[in-house]
Amino acid sequence: MEYDEKLARFRQAHLNPFNKQLGPRRHEQGAAEEAPDVASEEALPEPPPEDFHCAERVMDLGLSEDHFSRPVGLFLASDIQQLRQAIEQCKQVILELPEHSERQKDAVVRLIHLRLKFQELKDPNEDEPNIRVLLEHRFYKEKSKSVKQTCDKCNAIIWGLIQTWYTCTGCYYRCHSKCLNLISKPCVRSKVSHQAEYELNICPEAGLDSQDYRCAECRASISLRGVPNEARQCDYTGQYYCSHCHWNDLAVIPARVVHNWDFEPRKVSRCSMRYLALMVSRPVLRLRAINPLLFNYVEELVEIRKLRQDILLMKPYFVTCKEAMEARLLLQLQDRQHFVENDEMYSIQDLLDAHTGRLGCSLTETHTLFAKHIKLDCERCQAKGFVCELCREGDVLFPFDSHTSVCSDCSAVFHRDCYYDNSTTCPKCARLTLRKQSLFQERGTDVDA
Numbered sequence: 001m002e003y004d005e006k007l008a009r010f011r012q013a014h015l016n017p018f019n020k021q022l023g024p025r026r027h028e029q030g031a032a033e034e035a036p037d038v039a040s041e042e043a044l045p046e047p048p049p050e051d052f053h054c055a056e057r058v059m060d061l062g063l064s065e066d067h068f069s070r071p072v073g074l075f076l077a078s079d080i081q082q083l084r085q086a087i088e089q090c091k092q093v094i095l096e097l098p099e100h101s102e103r104q105k106d107a108v109v110r111l112i113h114l115r116l117k118f119q120e121l122k123d124p125n126e127d128e129p130n131i132r133v134l135l136e137h138r139f140y141k142e143k144s145k146s147v148k149q150t151c152d153k154c155n156a157i158i159w160g161l162i163q164t165w166y167t168c169t170g171c172y173y174r175c176h177s178k179c180l181n182l183i184s185k186p187c188v189r190s191k192v193s194h195q196a197e198y199e200l201n202i203c204p205e206a207g208l209d210s211q212d213y214r215c216a217e218c219r220a221s222i223s224l225r226g227v228p229n230e231a232r233q234c235d236y237t238g239q240y241y242c243s244h245c246h247w248n249d250l251a252v253i254p255a256r257v258v259h260n261w262d263f264e265p266r267k268v269s270r271c272s273m274r275y276l277a278l279m280v281s282r283p284v285l286r287l288r289a290i291n292p293l294l295f296n297y298v299e300e301l302v303e304i305r306k307l308r309q310d311i312l313l314m315k316p317y318f319v320t321c322k323e324a325m326e327a328r329l330l331l332q333l334q335d336r337q338h339f340v341e342n343d344e345m346y347s348i349q350d351l352l353d354a355h356t357g358r359l360g361c362s363l364t365e366t367h368t369l370f371a372k373h374i375k376l377d378c379e380r381c382q383a384k385g386f387v388c389e390l391c392r393e394g395d396v397l398f399p400f401d402s403h404t405s406v407c408s409d410c411s412a413v414f415h416r417d418c419y420y421d422n423s424t425t426c427p428k429c430a431r432l433t434l435r436k437q438s439l440f441q442e443r444g445t446d447v448d449a
Contacts, residue, residue, distance in 0.1 A: 083118045090114060115162040132180060136187040139166035153179035155244055171274045188274040196284055198254040205238040215242040217271060235266035249273045257351055258290050261298055283338040283345040300354045307363040308343040310400040314370045315340055317381045332366050386413035
């Protein structure tokens, strides 16, 4: 308790708490220098017991000290060189003080404020540039002061208050400014741009010996026993990585989705995680070619395929309709632009949403909106309907109706029942065939003549 009271007096009198030899030095000073300090100490009132803890808490925040003074020797650090010396001396003091002691905590607070002052007074010519381009990375200097980031190079925490750090705008690779020149990993976005395809073999493991017992990315020595470094397998590539390149991040594996409809996240390396994150919305999976049997077991995919086929049949109506173009109805699917281009390509995000049921609901709403415009709201689109040429009865037909069939050759629309009752023969195509034959016969007769 005696030490705490002395410490409180030192703080309130703006004295240096790191000067261990304060008493002897004060005796060495002259009487003219010692008198004001003694008077200030005697004039200080004794802090009340109930307010002592509150005052000490405020002092711990550094509100009653000059944090920009020199820890040892000098009392003022006003330029860059002096601040550098003060920071080095403060570091040495922290190492010499007992661990977890009050003095060491105060020294850490003082070091933080010295570094902040150093950043404020630093020469602008010495500042790091806002943009750095390395190994196809495009790094931008971050202005955020968040301390919840981790450097992808050294695995250390990024202290935003006192450290400069950069983020790649392509693959979101984060690192300290001091780690920029040590980066050996190229930007993953360049791989996505040049080779946008998935590994569709489930965990294609080749063995650690095929990697020469080295990390597949940084080539550091690794072992299954953890000596000198633990080998961690990536479930996407099947290769082994060190703990610096594999942080046990979890991701959905595309090969397991398209072959087993398995969406359980598994451990992948940092590079694989970034690649999968950038590829998640790219439509590069042709499910009918990769695994056609998947549609026999997943009912959601069958429903989604039918909705996509109907939307493709609606697209010609909107392209030729002025009102639909002004209303920009096709932009309802701007997040999934491939849905208005074909009905075969899927992205991993499409399959994830299909698994959760979100994609089926959103497509059903869009299908209802499109059908309402064509069949009810727009007279021009209604005029482009069809009449069944087999029975010539009933309402106007549209190719996306559930009870219709469309001829693949001439795109004529019929009732499904009428079409199959006539042995799947399209009367319009039959008439066209007869007309062509008659024209050929007439031309042949003219030629003979």
